[in-house]
Amino acid sequence: MTRELPSFLRDLIAVPPRAGQGVHGWLFRAARQLHAHYPGTEIVRLLREAVRLCGRQVPDSEILAAVQNSLPCAWQPRGYSSVTARPATAAKWPAPNLKRIQALCSEGCGLADLWECSPIRMEDTREHTETIIDALFPGNPLLCCGKSKSEFDTKPREDWRGQLAALQLIVPSPMTAIEGVTKEGKPSKHALSNTGPRRFLVCEFDKGTLDNHAALLLHLAGYAPMIVALHSGGKSMHSWFFIQGLPEDKVLKFFRYAVTLGADSATWTRSQFVRMPDGTRDSGKRQTVFFLSLKPLQGHDPIT
Secondary structure, three states: OHHHOOHHHHHHHHOOOOOOOOHHHHHHHHHHHHOOOOOHHHHHHHHHHHOOOOOOOOOHHHHHHHHHHHHHHOOOOOOOOHHHHOOHHHOOOOOOOHHHHHHHHOOOOOHHHHHHHOOOOOOOOOOOHHHHHHHHOOOOOEEEEEOOOOOEEEEEHHHHOOOHHHOOEEOOOOEOOOOEEOOOOOEEOOOHHHEOOOOEEEEEEOOOOHHHHHHHHHHHOOOOOEEEEEEOOOOOEEEEEEOOOOOHHHHHHHHHHHHHOOOOHHHHOOOOOEEOOOOEOOOOOEOOEEEEOOHHHOOOOOOO
């Protein structure tokens, strides 16, 4: 099967690293090169065979994640059309629909309404970060959290116990491994390659007033289950929507609509840091939760 590949890629596939020598990162690098030659199913089969005797059991989920996560930065031959190679997410994001935004914001809903609509209200001054994260991420999944974009770590949820209230950032989906590989090929504990499938999609609004943001979030809550809405401690509101298991095209359609209402398109990237619910911003300000609903999460199996 590999005889049609360039010689450097044949050599790469022929000599995978041994367990403990970077198998996870090698899967990402190899998959990134293989996209130009084979469909995803064939890449999975090729990589599975290549690491079969590497010294540890490599689950199909790890291989599949490498194939999926490497697609956005897959190598492309010169002259290749990225329009046909990349998924719809690479298309230009729609412009804000200013008339629609103005209409929704003029309906009279605001931050007080968001608070009043919350099924769960935290009316004391105690820190509730640990309780919220326990509910959002049941079990003991790997979580990537940080004090800043340069100071972060990925470790099991229980290893974060007692630390989360002091942090400001979190990736809104569990990680698949402690360490991944960045698009530049460097090892990192915060990379797209070690970020798992979407569990939550976060919409961030930072234009207009907090009342405007609340009105837009309440509107979006009519299209997808809103779990958390919080103030960033600065000028924006972040809202977490539970979308685990939904088809990616439906999730994308919802998010593109949110972008037309002014949501920041940056949070579409699965590995993007967002605000920690009830965490602490670098300025020392609390990232106050104004809305919390756990009912949509009930009946779903714990994360594995």
